Amino acid sequence: MELPQDALWYKDAIIYQVHVRAFYDSTGDGSGDFRGLAQKLDYLQELGINALWMMPFFPSPLRDDGYDISDYRSVHPSYGTLDDFKIFLEAAHQRAIRVIIEMVLNHTSNQHPWFQESRSSLNNPKRDWYVWSETDTRYRGTRIIFLDTELSNWAWDPVSKQYYWHRFFSHQPDLNYDNPAVREEMWNVMKFWLEMGVDAFRLDAVPYLVEREGTNCENLPETHQIMKDFRARLDREFPGRMFLAEANQWPADLRPYFGDGDEFHMAFNFPLMPRMFMGLKLEDRKPITEILQQTPAIPENCQWCLFLRNHDELTLEMVTDIERDYMYDEYAREKSMRLNLGIRRRLAPLLDNDRRRMELMNGILMSLPGTPIIYYGDEIGMGDNVNLGDRNGVRTPMQWDGGWNGGFSAADPEALYSPLMLNPVYGYQAVNVQSQKRFEHSLLSWTKRIIKARKSLPVFGRGTIEFLYPANHRVLAYVRQFGKDTILVVNNLSNSAQAVELDLRPYKGNILIEMFGRNPFPRIGDLPYLLTMGPYQFYWFRLRRI
């Protein structure tokens, strides 16, 4: 199978986010690796995804699970070799699965040779590769991101006797993007992987590249210019590849990352995600529709990336204080579930392991405008372990079967990089791929079906959206259109049955064909279209004029 050659492939993508370490261990050392990941590509192909995003796999002291990189041009030994990666990449492409890798632009590990050189003396050629200061008072007022662990964005370096800037952990010094040499080297790093065949980069922490006094050091014009320069080079030298921005910002601040279609191809829709959870708990579409009303239009060649959960905490940075308190009270009653300004839980526990709610949320994820991402394990309803530190509770080994180590690894259980989930509800014996494959109506089987339905029409990835605002605020309804295809999506956010009347007069004369069962519903006439819906039920209707 060949990769479809479409410059806008990312608009039709279904992305699967995976942590190499957590997926499958082929060597029996207790940690997942690229050979293991390659062995599971058939599973992923069968699931229906067509793009794979991997968390950082570079050499790293692993103090931030790989986001602290000490060598950009290699693979961490526990994941294999560069050749293993190349073999995996080729195998993925053969299955028409594109590969997105992390590129942590903003900072490195303090173990990176660049930093080791930079700190070694004030005169080192790489001194200016990082942001140094005599005092810790510059850029005052810049918010601290890792509130639970960091007291300042400056850290004292006893070697060079100066402070260095870090927006994340203190062992992750920020690179100095005012230095052309840094920019050139980071392009060369990206080029290294692009030449190998990598399809895209998820660029981590992009809002923080540049600092300026008197600003909040986020989303600065200089940062955007740097990204535009990278994009221009990408388009010139590697057309068809893609940049995905990780910028946890309000909609108005996110929009500039798309530029005029000349900066990032995609960006995560961070403001929408917590509001999907909020709308579900409130049983009210208001948080969802309001944030989307505030979300500016993006260039035609750009795309939002939608997600429910990922490897980080469910971030509550981009909500109001009232909303954050509400989310904590409803989704993270125990303080141990809270981290920084977020909630470190997986999808299934967040939704009380309610199959109906999981289906509904995935249905919304797959039908709103944007490219959906499935976090590994959520397709089978994996649970979390808040007793593991930091965000490790949502990064436990993938559960393949009910046998030894859940089928993840042949190693002794004590040698695993992380304990498996063991409790009777979410433990690997209860929740695993093998058992769910056997049943037509398992969550895994259902996920395959909805992915298939989503991929059956380009309207989901490329179409417009028009919200309907029925008087019943518990129902979230919208119409997607692209070319000749029109889809009506109706979601009941409530845990009780609902009746809703939709004004479908603009579509009068069309018959509604429910997309999963392919059964026809009555023709649209002049009167409000009455639908009755079970708890958390949703419909995808294709409108046909027959």
Added chain:
Amino acid sequence: MPEETILTDDFLRELINVGEVDILIGVPTYNDAKTVGQVVQAIRAGLLKYFPRQRAVIVNADGGSRDGSQELVRAASISDLQHASHVYALRTLHCVSTEYSGGPSSSVALHTILAAAELLQASSCAVVAPDSTNIEPGWIESLLRPVTRDGFDLVTPVYRRHKFDGLLIRNLLYPMNRALYLRRVREPYPLDFAFSGRLATHFLGQDLWSQEAGRIGAEIYLTISAIAGGFRLAQSFLGPRAHVEYAASDLVVAMRRSVGVLFWSLEQNGSVWQTQAQSQPIPTIGPDHELSAEPLRVNPKRLHEMFVRGVAELEPVLKSILSQATLAELQRAASLPEEDFRYSDELWVRTAYEFASAYHKAVISRDHIVQALVPLYRGKAHTFLLENRDASSEEVESNVERLCVTFERRKPSLLEMWDGRK
């Protein structure tokens, strides 16, 4: 024959769209456009501030306004339909409105509100009068919190009033209701109050809606029904209530709605009030009485004139209601010049109880009995004004308490009259 329904199809459709709620606040209106906008804004602010996470709805039951009252209420809703709303709210706030049939009636409005509350499974409800212009957002918390948090079923208000405001309540409704039903509810005929969903369901099931009492005086009967049904009562201090000027003819209507229904209730709840037990206070959040210093215009001379004329003109009617001794004493009092006239507590209580007994026996038309009490009440009101003209807050309260004690002490006489022993 299909059972009559109080919910029109259109209103039912609106309620279906609202769905289950935690809090329902009813606002009855009839041509209240001058004040209801301000009232609804305060209600909304109170909900957003004190109950931001609760599912809430404001239900307007309108008696056929032609001044835009309904539209003013609807305009307070908060939803995603109003793009870029300037009011921040976690969730949708519905404001729905319906026009009930049969002309303006606060009882029918209450009936509509209760029906909506039951349909929407509201666990906590309140009613706010459309002319409560002194309302503040804090009223919403003061009324609802005892229901939502503390499990009370009925929360009546306590207002800061001028000592000459609310005379009917001070001189008749409060003391008589207290003596008969043994609960010291300061405002037994409340205009702003809260109640539980439990009480709403119970009250909806009472056999009064097809009767006169259900058409004219459901509010006071709600209090009585709550007491009789063993529900938990409390009262909550709200603050000042704006004084509303009433025409003389309004007093007749007020008497029908309050005293008439009180008399009627005695026949429905004999097992509850026919006891000689002492009244008990009910839990009060905040002070249970407070006087406002704002000046209030009163006309005691006019009251005395109406009393004297009433005693004279209604003598044939009063003869069939009152005992000879009571009527003679009234006529003696009416013959005195105004400066010497006093309607003592003893005489007033005897009057009230004899009227109640006459109502029960229907010696003449019950409506005529209630109407005949009006001029006599005016006489009592005159005495209250004079006695308390220079009284301090404590002295006024002491005088009211004295009247209450008299009502309670004389209750056995009503019991004797009631069962024909006297």
